[in-house]
Amino acid sequence: MSGNTFGKIFAVTNWGESHGKALGSVIDGCPPGIELSEKDIQVELDRRKPGQSKVSTARNESDNVEILSGVFEGKTTGTPISIIIRNKDQKSKDYSEISKIYRPGHADYTYQMKYGIRDYKGGGRSSARTTVGTVAAGAIAKKVLKEKAGIEIISYVEQIKDIVAEIDFNVVTPADVEKNIVRCPDEKTAKKMENLITETQKQGDSVGGTVVCVIKNVPVGLGEPVFDKLSSDLARAMININAAKGFELGRGFRVATLYGSEMNDCFFLEDGKISTESNNSGGMLGGISNGMNIHFRVPFKPTPTIHKEMKTINIKGEEIKFTAKGRHDPCVIPRAVPIVDAFAAIVTLDHYLRYLIYKR
Numbered sequence: 001m002s003g004n005t006f007g008k009i010f011a012v013t014n015w016g017e018s019h020g021k022a023l024g025s026v027i028d029g030c031p032p033g034i035e036l037s038e039k040d041i042q043v044e045l046d047r048r049k050p051g052q053s054k055v056s057t058a059r060n061e062s063d064n065v066e067i068l069s070g071v072f073e074g075k076t077t078g079t080p081i082s083i084i085i086r087n088k089d090q091k092s093k094d095y096s097e098i099s100k101i102y103r104p105g106h107a108d109y110t111y112q113m114k115y116g117i118r119d120y121k122g123g124g125r126s127s128a129r130t131t132v133g134t135v136a137a138g139a140i141a142k143k144v145l146k147e148k149a150g151i152e153i154i155s156y157v158e159q160i161k162d163i164v165a166e167i168d169f170n171v172v173t174p175a176d177v178e179k180n181i182v183r184c185p186d187e188k189t190a191k192k193m194e195n196l197i198t199e200t201q202k203q204g205d206s207v208g209g210t211v212v213c214v215i216k217n218v219p220v221g222l223g224e225p226v227f228d229k230l231s232s233d234l235a236r237a238m239i240n241i242n243a244a245k246g247f248e249l250g251r252g253f254r255v256a257t258l259y260g261s262e263m264n265d266c267f268f269l270e271d272g273k274i275s276t277e278s279n280n281s282g283g284m285l286g287g288i289s290n291g292m293n294i295h296f297r298v299p300f301k302p303t304p305t306i307h308k309e310m311k312t313i314n315i316k317g318e319e320i321k322f323t324a325k326g327r328h329d330p331c332v333i334p335r336a337v338p339i340v341d342a343f344a345a346i347v348t349l350d351h352y353l354r355y356l357i358y359k360r
């Protein structure tokens, strides 16, 4: 009912507000016996944290993770894992202006109307800071998937505004993604993207873009039709990420322009194993994984809080002009990459654990 828990077997409950004392998550259903340390989680939090480069916000949050439960002598016990990230950078004065107005493009208005009260500091529960707990849970899911099933998840930036990189998702490695601050594996295009982001920031504006995610080595059979298809759960997870505005599986919206003869992925035998010649369907048929690489694209809108004057309404109901102060991401996409990874890992592990029931 309240919308803060995701997953059926590997179930993640996210809690905390942007500028509260702490944020975190409770993970139920993690298999026992997995070696797990705070370091394993910290790596992913460092990829998500603010202040990591000149293309992200200057807010400096160290995001140190603590595991409170569910791990004994360095191994998961199968009991709930509780994760906490304590807040240090709680400069409420940067955000006091938000208490009196509804920022265009942000969730101040809808939260106020729905709940009749809102924690306006840093956007409270509507802030992307809440993803810190989910990224921590995703780091655990990623590790379990790799160790138990050899499944690997790689996301990267494909597009910033109208700059698009031509990248073969089948060959991108995690190291390729981390080679530059934009997280676009094509160096030349990444530089152009970086310049666009920094130029846009100087103008007080923001830009959007897309993240591509590929999930490799998924066996045939993950997904629970008709309501819990792997495709629909991934779509739901992705559209849950702050500022995400869509989900394109495989060829995505471009399927509308194809003939059936162009779209169908023809089966063939590769060393006795069933494979498909193309992968337009994104690694799924009928919402069930087909053994090919799963791949999808998520578009993110430009950061709503910008340093340009905009028309809006204040809490008294008056029309006003508003120019945001404070420190905001000029482009959320490079920091969205580990968040996409995390949500993809949580969904995939949850479905992998459900799939194992059929294999008993």
Ligand SMILES: Cc1cc2nc3c(=O)[nH]c(=O)nc-3n(C[C@H](O)[C@H](O)[C@H](O)COP(=O)(O)O)c2cc1C
Binding pocket: 057, 105, 106, 107, 126, 127, 128, 241, 242, 243, 244, 301, 303, 304, 305, 327, 328, 329, 332, 335, 336, 339
């Ligand atoms: C990694 C990341 C960082 C973000 N940083 C900011 C920010 O600094 N300022 C801001 O106004 N919005 C930021 N956002 C976007 C808002 O959280 C989001 O637009 C807002 O919650 C409204 O939700 P909606 O855009 O999904 O409708 C960020 C989103 C992500 C994914």
